[in-house]
Amino acid sequence: MTDNNNKLLQEADQERRGFLKQGMTIGALSLAASQSLWSRFAMAAEEELVPFTDMPPEFLAPPVAPGATHYLDSRTISSFYTPNDDFYIIQHYGQPTEVAANHSLRVTGLVNKELTLDMAAIRALPKVEIDAGFECGGNSPRLFQGLIGNAKWGGTPLKPLLEEAGIKTDGIEVVFYGIDKGEETIRDVKVEQSFGRSMHITDALNAGAILAYEMNGEALPLYHGAPLRLVVPGWYGVANVKWLSQIHVQDRRFMGRFMGRDYVTLSKQDIGGEVRWEERSVTKIRLKSSIVRVTKSSSGHRISGFVLNDGTPLRAVEISIDGGPWQAATVDTANGQYSWKLFSYDWKGASAGEHTLVSRVIDVNGQVQATQEELPEKPTRWENYAQFPRKVMIG
Numbered sequence: 001m002t003d004n005n006n007k008l009l010q011e012a013d014q015e016r017r018g019f020l021k022q023g024m025t026i027g028a029l030s031l032a033a034s035q036s037l038w039s040r041f042a043m044a045a046e047e048e049l050v051p052f053t054d055m056p057p058e059f060l061a062p063p064v065a066p067g068a069t070h071y072l073d074s075r076t077i078s079s080f081y082t083p084n085d086d087f088y089i090i091q092h093y094g095q096p097t098e099v100a101a102n103h104s105l106r107v108t109g110l111v112n113k114e115l116t117l118d119m120a121a122i123r124a125l126p127k128v129e130i131d132a133g134f135e136c137g138g139n140s141p142r143l144f145q146g147l148i149g150n151a152k153w154g155g156t157p158l159k160p161l162l163e164e165a166g167i168k169t170d171g172i173e174v175v176f177y178g179i180d181k182g183e184e185t186i187r188d189v190k191v192e193q194s195f196g197r198s199m200h201i202t203d204a205l206n207a208g209a210i211l212a213y214e215m216n217g218e219a220l221p222l223y224h225g226a227p228l229r230l231v232v233p234g235w236y237g238v239a240n241v242k243w244l245s246q247i248h249v250q251d252r253r254f255m256g257r258f259m260g261r262d263y264v265t266l267s268k269q270d271i272g273g274e275v276r277w278e279e280r281s282v283t284k285i286r287l288k289s290s291i292v293r294v295t296k297s298s299s300g301h302r303i304s305g306f307v308l309n310d311g312t313p314l315r316a317v318e319i320s321i322d323g324g325p326w327q328a329a330t331v332d333t334a335n336g337q338y339s340w341k342l343f344s345y346d347w348k349g350a351s352a353g354e355h356t357l358v359s360r361v362i363d364v365n366g367q368v369q370a371t372q373e374e375l376p377e378k379p380t381r382w383e384n385y386a387q388f389p390r391k392v393m394i395g
């Protein structure tokens with residue numbers, strides 16, 4: 001089995017090493033001022049980065065390259081939409097080097113009418129655009145949350161297509177297959193399998209998923225799944241099947257690797273009053289915020305970060321400095337429901353020395369982002385949504 005991301009994701013498991021202080025130079029930051037509401041996020045010319053002392057001086061995001069995995073340097077987030085070449089890239093069976101010019105999508109299984117659509121037929125369907133941000137289910141503090149991005153996705157809604165095919169009454173599970181294949185060893189048997197993920201029919205019809213062929217107004221790049229990928233707003237990256245070639249409706253749960261073995265969170269839960277070890281497929285994005293950058297200008301210090309969740313409206317994002325009281329950060333109201341939500345906080349009177357900064361987000365249901373200690377025991381590497389304290393040195 002070739003899994004070029006295993007190592008990366010395994011590293012994400014390991015505890016963060018204690019990194020050396022200072023000495024960091026950020027040569028690669030070219031942060032043009034933006035006209036948008038997000039100008040608060042683009043660094044102004046006189047603004048400088050305050051070094052994180054929990055980040056290695058040599059921390060470098062790998063460049064986008066054929067076949068490669070890519071994560072971004074979260075300190076460089078400077079715009080609402082992540083440029084296509086900075087959006088993280090993950091795939092488990094490698095990237096196809098090319099996709100057939102006559103690529104088509106088939107809808108098969110428990111439907112009244114099986115469908116085959118080439119890209120021209122898909123482009124001829126009604127087009128929608130949605131802002132959706134997501135992270136890999138394996139994103140974590142180890143990579144300073146770099147497996148993340150936010151984009152405007154253009155494509156056609158999934159629901160009308162499923163309705164056109166007509167779901168039979170016993171069709172309860174919808175499986176999405178990409179063209180990429182890998183060898184899997186299952187109980188000592190080696191078999192070839194395609195990347196596949198599934199959703200219950202209710203989610204497939206109601207989660208607002210689209211079949212996307214555009215990213216930020218451009219043709220979807222090959223790395224991000226061209227010519228066609230699924231985008232399920234508010235779900236972890238793994239749901240967004242790239243190089244999509246088949247949608248299959250069946251009467252049973254799909255148990256493929258990325259539903260049944262990997263991207264399965266093992267955690268200790270209260271299951272109706274019983275404490276049980278639960279295994280649950282990674283689906284909707286958990287409520288999470290993280291600080292990614294601290295800057296200094298003539299007017300003082302600014303702390304910036306992002307929020308991701310499943311689309312539930314937010315009540316507040318708050319910052320605590322050195323264990324002090326929670327203070328409200330500014331979250332722009334122009335955020336889309338499923339976009340990431342960038343926030344900033346003007347830090348007054350920062351004194352010289354090392355400081356610990358942490359953010360937390362609260363949604364309208366009163367759900368509060370917890371600390372790592374407060375969360376249920378979780379030995380698996382997926383779904384890292386605890387508060388992430390950061391350390392900075394004020395000179």
Ligand SMILES: Nc1nc2c(c(=O)[nH]1)N[C@H]1C(S)=C(S)[C@@H](COP(=O)(O)O)O[C@H]1N2
Pocket residue numbers: 087088089090091092093135136137177178179180195223224225236237238239240241242243244
């Ligand atoms: N066909 C296919 N789709 C896939 C994957 C894959 O390995 N093969 N990886 C998934 C995972 S784990 C993630 S996190 C996202 C990453 O999407 P991106 O590379 O466009 O950021 O793609 C998902 N879609």
Ligand SMILES: [Mo]
Pocket residue numbers: 090135136137138237238
């Ligand atoms: Mo992922």
